[in-house]
Amino acid sequence: MKLLVVEDDPDLRRQLVTSLSGRGYTVEETGDGEEALYLGREFPYDLAIVDLGLPSLSGVDVIRRWRAEDKEFPILILTARGDWQDKVEGLEAGADDYLVKPFHMEELAARINALLRRAAGHAKPKLSFGPLTIDTVGRVVHRNGEVVSLTSFEYRTFEYLVLNAGKTISKTELTEHLYHQDYDRDSNVLEVFVRRLRQKLDPDQDLQPITTVRGLGYRFDLPVDSDSK
Amino acid sequence: MKLLVVEDDPDLRRQLVTSLSGRGYTVEETGDGEEALYLGREFPYDLAIVDLGLPSLSGVDVIRRWRAEDKEFPILILTARGDWQDKVEGLEAGADDYLVKPFHMEELAARINALLRRAAGHAKPKLSFGPLTIDTVGRVVHRNGEVVSLTSFEYRTFEYLVLNAGKTISKTELTEHLYHQDYDRDSNVLEVFVRRLRQKLDPDQDLQPITTVRGLGYRFDLPVDSDSK
DNA sequence: TGGGCCTTTCAGCTTTATCTCAGCCTGAGT
DNA sequence: ACTCAGGCTGAGATAAAGCTGAAAGGCCCA
Numbered sequence: 343m344k345l346l347v348v349e350d351d352p353d354l355r356r357q358l359v360t361s362l363s364g365r366g367y368t369v370e371e372t373g374d375g376e377e378a379l380y381l382g383r384e385f386p387y388d389l390a391i392v393d394l395g396l397p398s399l400s401g402v403d404v405i406r407r408w409r410a411e412d413k414e415f416p417i418l419i420l421t422a423r424g425d426w427q428d429k430v431e432g433l434e435a436g437a438d439d440y441l442v443k444p445f446h447m448e449e450l451a452a453r454i455n456a457l458l459r460r461a462a463g464h465a466k467p468k469l470s471f472g473p474l475t476i477d478t479v480g481r482v483v484h485r486n487g488e489v490v491s492l493t494s495f496e497y498r499t500f501e502y503l504v505l506n507a508g509k510t511i512s513k514t515e516l517t518e519h520l521y522h523q524d525y526d527r528d529s530n531v532l533e534v535f536v537r538r539l540r541q542k543l544d545p546d547q548d549l550q551p552i553t554t555v556r557g558l559g560y561r562f563d564l565p566v567d568s569d570s571k
Numbered sequence: 572m573k574l575l576v577v578e579d580d581p582d583l584r585r586q587l588v589t590s591l592s593g594r595g596y597t598v599e600e601t602g603d604g605e606e607a608l609y610l611g612r613e614f615p616y617d618l619a620i621v622d623l624g625l626p627s628l629s630g631v632d633v634i635r636r637w638r639a640e641d642k643e644f645p646i647l648i649l650t651a652r653g654d655w656q657d658k659v660e661g662l663e664a665g666a667d668d669y670l671v672k673p674f675h676m677e678e679l680a681a682r683i684n685a686l687l688r689r690a691a692g693h694a695k696p697k698l699s700f701g702p703l704t705i706d707t708v709g710r711v712v713h714r715n716g717e718v719v720s721l722t723s724f725e726y727r728t729f730e731y732l733v734l735n736a737g738k739t740i741s742k743t744e745l746t747e748h749l750y751h752q753d754y755d756r757d758s759n760v761l762e763v764f765v766r767r768l769r770q771k772l773d774p775d776q777d778l779q780p781i782t783t784v785r786g787l788g789y790r791f792d793l794p795v796d797s798d799s800k
Numbered sequence: 801t802g803g804g805c806c807t808t809t810c811a812g813c814t815t816t817a818t819c820t821c822a823g824c825c826t827g828a829g830t
Numbered sequence: 831a832c833t834c835a836g837g838c839t840g841a842g843a844t845a846a847a848g849c850t851g852a853a854a855g856g857c858c859c860a
Binding site: 537557 | 847848849850
């Protein structure tokens, strides 16, 4: 699950990012309206959290323009205590929910959950590939209906591969995504995780969901069942 | 895909090169403005990453002069956190996007992708030729819907030929592109790879996608389907 | 403080992509 | 038709890339 945090106050932003990534979300951040616009336009977020009180391009404008371009991800807006007018404006512009500062992280988390769950109805947070199913909201993987118990790391590795199904993902890209930092070439953690994933997802080795492309990376290759229900 | 990295800080430069080449790009690098100018002028890069804070010839000047000479490759500039103004100047000089240091490699990669995609013809970076399809982002080739399993080298060879479809590419050019440095002319590796490519792409020999031009090189010849949708 | 699980490291092993080589084929120029 | 440089082909060597099992290191929670 990939979130975008748009907040100009560096402290609050850091706090948001820390808390949310601690809860297992992949979080990207910006403090700039223009950049937010760009990011939301180019990348597939599952949800955006937008502070309305941005300098330069205002949060409301950002939202309006995303919506004008048919970006459908849920948007949660943050407003300062007094400014309820902003809130109305924001909702009219296309936001889905709001939260007044200051707030508890718990509450934010709860609303994010609710929004994602609701969005799940429209979108398709559950993907299936033959006997495999991944629920990106619940962060659960099923195999023939049974839960496959994955560790956090295994799950995130798998999720990234699945979300990029059909593409070859280099190990560098994968590790950078998982760790958000440089890739230590002399480690083979990834290989170990891929191995464990393969064992857990496909103990009988009949599906071979993850292909190794020597010299390039890994690729998740099963066809997506279009059971958008 | 060939990128040029222009960055004077040795650490950051190494990091960039490592990460990007790890992601499968062919990367060349320099820390010097003059040299950057020369390289960009002489070689056909698909994209350049330029740090604006260069010593001697400044990044902005390099860009300006490239653009004055009608070099069209996308340019992404890097600026230090504070230097807002530089960014504007850089964009005016002809850069296409910017990123403020420090940044995550993942974000850089995402922007590079977006720029390359945009440059490629606005649509998806997927090209097809009759039964053949190449996805330059996912680094996958399909033939009648089935994945053609190419090795890293085979893929890069094919990609280069495809991106230069219609042009005859000399073996020297190909090898120089594929290997960052000079290459032993007495080897016939290329021929070997071209052979394997032909076998894999066209086992029945009915398409003949790669033509040999005796004494000159190779040419990829299938008409590009304009499936820009 | 101790136990359990998750993550990372390590060393040895297997696989295979790349490159070399030697001989064969082909076609342009005589 | 003959020549010969340029290109093609198949088989094999080799070293890099990836895999594996076990064990060490961390972290969290009781």
